[in-house]
Amino acid sequence: MxxxxxxxxxxxxxxxxxxxxxxxxxxxxxxxxxxxxxxxxxxxxxxxxxxxxxxxxxxxxxPATLSNSVKMKKAIQNLGDITVRSNLTDFTVKNSDTLIDNHTKILERIKSESKPFYTFTRGIHESNLIISSSLNDFIKDKLEKETLLAVQEGLSAISINLPQDNSKIAGLYYHFFKRLAWDGVVMYEVISTTNEFTILVEDEYVDKAFTAIKRVKS
Known part of the structure; x- marks a missing residue:
């Protein structure tokens, strides 16, 4: 009851x-x-x-994660560099039998580029490709026969290097999300790997987002 x-x-x-x-x-x-x-x-x-x-x-x-436990404080103090990349485009594509083949062609082109920003995430029904806007025309050409669900230009990515064992600390991401929401930052997308956390925002929010994350780190 x-x-x-x-x-x-x-x-x-x-x-x-x-x-x-x-x-x-x-x-x-x-x-x-x-x-x-x-x-x-x-x-x-x-x-x-x-x-x-x-x-x-x-x-x-x-929850203990809200009371700034020693483990949480240590993790925040050990956050690594914050990197900002601008001029990015997000392509959202409906999954299909041909998408992987077209994605392979895109990867071949990326190998010849000098340090482009690139991420690819495949979900159950759709996939996201985030890439440097200088490759927009090429990407659109390779995805011409795919079903594009959305294309968003004018994006920036802010990446934070996370300390080892961050995946074992409950509530670590909460501190970022709380600070960003408190400062009125709208996140377009979130990307993460084991030791790296990236938020994607529209260019109008990038300065405010960077400052917010910097405050978490400090």
Whole structure:
């Protein structure tokens, strides 16, 4: 049977800003409890008193990742270089039987280029190719018979080198996403490898995104 505490936890998990503010003791518990009366009453299908909600808020234990554990602090301090690449284009293509063959031709061309930016991600129904915009005409030609779902130019990529064993640290990416969202940065796409994390943004956001990530690192 669902309780007031369960409802409070469900609400806070979906609102990380609120959860973090609560963990830092900068929330007025009484005011928040009154604010949550209606949604929690709806969830439990019965009237709930603010006092019961306030008690649940005071007893709530946020995840350890929000309390700046030693492991998290060490990981953030050991973040590597931040690299920015501009003049990029994102091609979204519907998966097909011929896409791999056309992708192979694109790879052959990329080998002759001097350090182009290139990533390829294949999903269940579609694939993404992100590449230096100088190759746009060539890419469009090779994908001419494919179904292009979207083409977005004017993009920049910001890449961060992550410390070893970063995949074992819960909540590391949360710090980046929180800072970017807080600063109003709209992420066009996210790419990651084991030890590297890249966000793709439209050019209008690149300076703000770089500054936001720099703040996480510092």
């Amino acid at each position: 669902k309780t007031v505490s369960n409802c409070v936890e469900d609400i806070l998990i979906t609102q990380p800003y609120l959860e973090e503010a609560l963990s830092r003791n900068i929330i007025n518990f009484s005011a928040l409890a009154i604010e949550l009366v209606e949604p929690i009453s709806d969830m439990l299908k019965k009237e709930v008193k603010p006092g019961a909600i306030m008690m649940a808020l005071r007893r709530y234990n946020p």
